Amino acid sequence: MEENRARLLHAARRAFAAKGYGDAVMDDFAAEAGLTRGALYHSFGDKRGLFAAVVGQIDGEMAARAKAVGARAGDGFAALVAEGAAYIEMALDPEVQRIVLLDGPAVLGDPSKWPSQNACLEETRRAVERLMADGVLKPVDLDAAARLLTGAALTAALWVAAGDDPGSRLPKAVEAFRCLSEGLLAPSR
């Protein structure tokens, strides 16, 4: 069964990414997984449940990747910026775009309330928390700062991908994001 669940999830993920939530049809990815809708409703409850599962999966992957990038960049402010840049680049993936950035909020509501608890958001929250405790960042509200940072990064990604030449916009977006992040830095030292 775990096998089937995974195949359904995979098929659904592709369909949601390709057609968007509204136009993706249950029968299609059930068939693609070699099953029927019965299996879907049994495993995921309804269409939203299935979608939430897909979102959770992608979110987890993004958080893991961001964490890895952050770790590689040390543990200071640079790591935070690196994580943000990583989010921007990851969100260039059409799958992430369509599912997490566009349909996700519309179907599941604000990301901070997602069932997957938004691992992605949690990750930068921890990073901000550390930096704030170390006095590197201004003591603004923790959650607000984390939410705005990820929001800005993902917004940036959307902008990058919406352009005709993502390659040229990407560095501009990363640079702008870095500047904004620096606004959180505590004055001098």
Added chain:
Amino acid sequence: MEENRARLLHAARRAFAAKGYGDAVMDDFAAEAGLTRGALYHSFGDKRGLFAAVVGQIDGEMAARAKAVGARAGDGFAALVAEGAAYIEMALDPEVQRIVLLDGPAVLGDPSKWPSQNACLEETRRAVERLMADGVLKPVDLDAAARLLTGAALTAALWVAAGDDPGSRLPKAVEAFRCLSEGLLAPSR
């Protein structure tokens, strides 16, 4: 006919805000306006067209309001921050939330490509442009900066509204937004 168009728009706006794009039914707001779906399809083409019109209307109102707030706050950096704060407050309106922030991107794609040309985005773009020309802001990419600022503000609003007590989150969000904005300030003077 202009009269009818306006009534349909009004009814649709209420329905979209209350139920979301997916659950809002054409017949309902046609009936609410005292007409049938025929009138809708005649005036707006299809459901997306109608939705786009609603989004354009709200977007215009928001931009106008932001402009007014900005003007009242002078023409310096403070005005930019004030505009951002204004966006955050405006986005506390459930109508704006549901229509512009949640369903908008899902149905119409990235805001920077909206048919309404996103007056709201244009407005801050101009503000940033002035400040950058005056050397108040760092010379980062204009569009990127504007997009990230509005994105951050609207993201912040979503976060504020998602909480149990919006009143307590609002000042935190505005404060965090102000900090981020300051990251764009050119070093000293």
Added chain:
DNA sequence: ATTACGACATACGCGCCGTATGTCAACTCA
């Protein structure tokens, strides 16, 4: 006066979701 046209209303089909019901294996337990 006939024609053309625009603003709607009406009618219809089609797709898709959810749910109710059926099937069949594996497993339990006396």
Added chain:
DNA sequence: TGAGTTGACATACGGCGCGTATGTCGTAAT
């Protein structure tokens, strides 16, 4: 070991909502 139970699906059905094709009626044009 065989009757009962449960869980993982498949199948069947109803209903709703969108889009479109078609009809109607008033008004302007010539």
